[in-house]
Amino acid sequence: MKRYAVVLAAGQGTRMKSKQYKVLHPVCGKPMVQHVMDQVSKLGVEKTVTVVGFGAEQVKEQLGAQCEYALQEEQLGTAHAVMQAAPYLQGLEGVTIVVCGDTPLITAETMKALVEHHLAAKAKATVLTAIADDPAGYGRIVRNSAGGVEKIVEHKDANEEERAIREINTGTYCFDNQTLFQALINVTNNNAQGEYYLTDVIEIIKAGGGTVSAYQAPSFEETIGVNDRIALAEAERIMRERICRRHMENGVTIIDPGCTYISADATIGRDTVIYPGTVIEGETVIGEDCTIGPHAEIKNCHIGHRTSIRHSVAHDSEIGNDVTIGPFAHIRPLSKIDDEVRIGNFVEVKKSTFGKGSKASHLSYIGDAQVGADVNLGCGSITVNYDGVHKYMTKIEDGAFIGCNVNLIAPVTVGRGAYVAAGSTITDDVPGRALAIARARQVNKEHYVDRLPGTKKS
Numbered sequence: 001m002k003r004y005a006v007v008l009a010a011g012q013g014t015r016m017k018s019k020q021y022k023v024l025h026p027v028c029g030k031p032m033v034q035h036v037m038d039q040v041s042k043l044g045v046e047k048t049v050t051v052v053g054f055g056a057e058q059v060k061e062q063l064g065a066q067c068e069y070a071l072q073e074e075q076l077g078t079a080h081a082v083m084q085a086a087p088y089l090q091g092l093e094g095v096t097i098v099v100c101g102d103t104p105l106i107t108a109e110t111m112k113a114l115v116e117h118h119l120a121a122k123a124k125a126t127v128l129t130a131i132a133d134d135p136a137g138y139g140r141i142v143r144n145s146a147g148g149v150e151k152i153v154e155h156k157d158a159n160e161e162e163r164a165i166r167e168i169n170t171g172t173y174c175f176d177n178q179t180l181f182q183a184l185i186n187v188t189n190n191n192a193q194g195e196y197y198l199t200d201v202i203e204i205i206k207a208g209g210g211t212v213s214a215y216q217a218p219s220f221e222e223t224i225g226v227n228d229r230i231a232l233a234e235a236e237r238i239m240r241e242r243i244c245r246r247h248m249e250n251g252v253t254i255i256d257p258g259c260t261y262i263s264a265d266a267t268i269g270r271d272t273v274i275y276p277g278t279v280i281e282g283e284t285v286i287g288e289d290c291t292i293g294p295h296a297e298i299k300n301c302h303i304g305h306r307t308s309i310r311h312s313v314a315h316d317s318e319i320g321n322d323v324t325i326g327p328f329a330h331i332r333p334l335s336k337i338d339d340e341v342r343i344g345n346f347v348e349v350k351k352s353t354f355g356k357g358s359k360a361s362h363l364s365y366i367g368d369a370q371v372g373a374d375v376n377l378g379c380g381s382i383t384v385n386y387d388g389v390h391k392y393m394t395k396i397e398d399g400a401f402i403g404c405n406v407n408l409i410a411p412v413t414v415g416r417g418a419y420v421a422a423g424s425t426i427t428d429d430v431p432g433r434a435l436a437i438a439r440a441r442q443v444n445k446e447h448y449v450d451r452l453p454g455t456k457k458s
């Protein structure tokens with residue numbers, strides 16, 4: 001049986017009160033609609049159609065070539081939205097999963113179980129339902145005396161009795177594809193919101209003699225629909241807990257999961273310890289036996305084993321094994337830090353490479369630099385990489401020793417094993433194994449102070 005999917009993502013999300021389109025609001029750093037798409041892509045579907053409207057261009061940019069797109073120019077309701085996918089799907093044999101772009105916690109496992117239930121029940125439509133403690137805002141599942149699904153009533157259209165129902169429509173469904181598109185033609189907008197409700201196809205399919213079934217999700221949490229910032233924070237919390245639990249199950253120690261923020265796409269090795277206040281974003285990979293945090297912000301980095309990053313920021317960089325970073329260091333994009341390097345307090349590294357065993361332990365700016373192996377950058381070493389118009393490269397070869405408070409005015413090369421005296425401002429290349437001194441020689445003026453007018457003679 002062929003499978004198809006429709007993702008509804010055209011709504012503006014008025015209740016978010018935001019300039020950002022609803023489905024692009026991130027949960028644990030990833031837009032809601034991307035979470036949904038990532039799960040849908042595990043279902044083995046032939047074709048996925050995302051219905052876009054508000055923010056169509058941005059949604060397309062986010063999802064790229066993962067799916068096809070149907071434009072819903074006017075947002076006339078969820079049935080009208082699914083209808084826009086007709087040019088791609090109408091007439092095809094198979095089952096179609098419909099899911100909302102604002103249910104970021106939905107999992108592939110639950111959607112698979114929904115499809116299996118649907119096929120086993122030989123149903124034409126199966127609704128994924130859940131039991132909510134507070135069902136306000138959701139469509140309610142109205143069952144008949146035999147326990148079958150009778151219809152779905154939207155909160156705004158529901159009477160007192162219906163509002164007391166705690167079984168809700170999660171907005172995820174499985175349909176016989178042909179039945180779905182036939183039923184959609186008969187949906188009207190005669191309701192409290194004047195919209196074409198997808199939920200109305202349930203009654204239409206039933207009236208046409210089709211079997212309608214329901215499958216209850218294992219937890220309500222997985223199915224929450226994010227309509228406002230309160231639900232967004234709730235989704236964030238649940239997703240955060242889910243991600244932390246997965247890492248802990250895999251052998252990562254997380255000292256305080258409530259204060260640890262890990263993106264859905266991060267990978268972390270066994271026996272790594274994550275201290276509180278740590279934010280790990282994007283597609284970060286962290287090896288085994290690392291110490292991360294407290295208070296580390298790491299985005300899109302690739303980090304080896306046994307590395308420690310404390311009270312520091314690292315973005316879009318590669319960091320090797322047995323590296324020590326921080327406290328209070330900043331690794332900016334496109335840096336490549338080899339094994340056993342030490343980047344210490346108040347050191348900023350930008351678009352630079354560090355060879356094995358090199359050290360910048362205190363108070364440095366190293367930008368656009370190629371630092372070899374076993375280089376020692378003394379306290380306050382600075383690469384002067386910018387003349388106000390262009391950026392230039394600094395090259396420091398293996399084993400060089402840069403004294404404290406040295407300015408290396410790029411473009412410049414310090415040769416292999418060379419020494420640069422403390423306080424030097426280096427404008428010319430330093431040959432390998434040479435000592436460069438570039439500062440005025442010290443002059444001591446004996447008894448100078450005694451000769452100043454008004455000073456006491458000692």
Ligand code: UD1
Nearest residue numbers: 008010011075076077078081101138139169170171197225
């Ligand atoms: C919908 C369901 C409700 C269910 C809830 C689950 C309907 C009528 N109601 O209500 O039963 O309990 O989801 O979260 O279906 N969208 C479009 N085009 C439109 C309208 C909406 O693409 O014209 C998209 C939105 O971007 C969103 C999704 O459809 O991703 C759901 O729309 P929303 O307005 O949030 O529906 P709810 O009121 O939450």
Ligand code: CA
Nearest residue numbers: 102225226227
């Ligand atoms: Ca919603």
